[in-house]
Amino acid sequence: MSSELAQSQGHDYGTALTKSLLYFEAQRSGKLPPNQRVQWRGDSALKDGGEAGIDLAGGYYDAGDNVKFGFPMAFTISMLSWSVVEFKDKLQSKNELPNALAAIRWGTDYLIKAHPLPDVLYGEVGDGDSDHSCWQRPEDMTTPRTVYKIDDQHPGADLAGETAAAFAAASVAFAPTDSNYSAQLLTHAEQLYGFARSHPGQYQNSIPVAGKFYSSSGYQDELLWAAAWLHRATGNKVYLDYLGHSGDSGGVRTQFSWDDKYVGAQVLVAKLVLEGQVEDAGPWAQYKSNAVEFMCRCIQQATTNFKKTPGGLLWFQPWNNLHYTSNAVFVAAVYATYLISHDYVEVPCYRGTQAPDELLVFAQSQVDYILGANPNNMSYMVGYGSKYPTQVHHRGASIVSIKNDSTPVSCSQGYDVWYKKNASDPNVLDGAVVGGPNAQDNYLDIRSNFEMAEPATINTAPLVGLLANFGN
Secondary structure, three states: OOOOOOOOOOOOHHHHHHHHHHHHHHOEOEOOOOOOOOOOOOOEOOOOOHHHOOOOOOOEOOOOOOOEEHHHHHHHHHHHHHHHHHHHHHHHHOOOHHHHHHHHHHHHHHHHHOOOEOOEEEEEEOOHHHHHOOOOOHHHOOOOOOEEEEEOOEOOHHHHHHHHHHHHHHHHHHOOOOHHHHHHHHHHHHHHHHHHHHOOOOHHHOOHHHHOOOOOOOOHHHHHHHHHHHHHHHOOHHHHHHHHHOOOOOOOOOOOOOOOOHHHHHHHHHHHHHHOOOOOOHHHHHHHHHHHHHHHHHOOOOOOOOEEOOOOOEEOOOOOHHHHHHHHHHHHHHHHHHHHHOOOOOEEEOOEEEOHHHHHHHHHHHHHHHHOOOOOOOOOEOOOOOOOOOOOOOHHHHOOOOOOOOOOOOHHHHHHHHHOOOOOOOOOOOOOEOOOOOOOOOOOOOOOOHHHHOOOHHHHHHHHHHHHHHOO
16 A cells, blocks of 8 residues: 555545635635635735734734734645655646645745844734624724734744744745745744744743633644754755754653644654664664654554544544644644655554554545534534535634625624524635634534534634645
């Protein structure tokens, strides 16, 4: 069996891939381009940054609200870029590479604006509290668009490090097709990495309003993650030296997520070990063994395994579980492709040696679950399959399109008329992956159920690469 596993459960991965990239167009903030395919959306937040005398229009809304949170946005771009870097040929064969690169570029163009000086990075536009008190379309929202930044007096090594990783990964993704843009992205990555290294600290101490929604647990993982991507982008030994002498490879992690990037760094370093760029000893062996143990826990072959639902879904936590599942599955598939491409035939786990294909079989089973091979026979990707969530916790999807009714929807009117309406969304949010079912495989399709029913860009981003890989 090769990495090009046969389609299973009758899933059309190509259609799901197309929809996953459409989703990012639905999440766009700013002035929409002429080739915008999601037609129910309109221009929004065109004056973002105005209060600070800077143009911060563009970028992505993170989930079902209208705030631009820089930390998860950067991770979204990192994962979209990693999808392109590893599965470029698969995306090209399905004619989706231009759309994938466009999704990345919509984010990186914004991040370039948000990084006007080497030691200045704007990390949020809008305020979560005021935004969440209203239910409005992004096109006519009336909530404050306050801007927040980190700088040399107000550091945030995690935010700067993650954004450096996003720029570096995107630089690798664009290198074959747009060398000038790739070089521009790399400059921003190097500057932000230097800023993060010289200004330690967690970003929510500088941007407290972000901490209520995306509080970072630390910044060492982002520094390693950024260094790993900068080494991949440049081959510069200085980044390898940092990885080798950091003294912290993360240990065995319980998740790979918007907050915890250790596994991503471990897998990227493991690739260097497999290629013989670094020896399989000392800190390099530790990175690799930590990555392998994470994989073994995913496929239930370790002494302590990740929980699974009765229906077979990897289970991490009640709120937005599919984010954690999709990211774990992505690194498992990527690591398997590394092993196969370098003729490695074993994944050493406590319960026995596994073939790399076992990681791919596992990854495909999880993707299939998300697409409908589950006890509910329900796709958790909106718009895919015959049964999917119809009451998504998402402002734009749940309110009539401004193209169909331009009458402004007020803050409270949105809640009274649309949020509480027990009816399907008027706009289908194609490609959105919701938080997903609970630990017993149950899903409540109701708009107020934000733990299960809210989609996010960090959920769909890793699936772009997975769907490309598994499609015919």
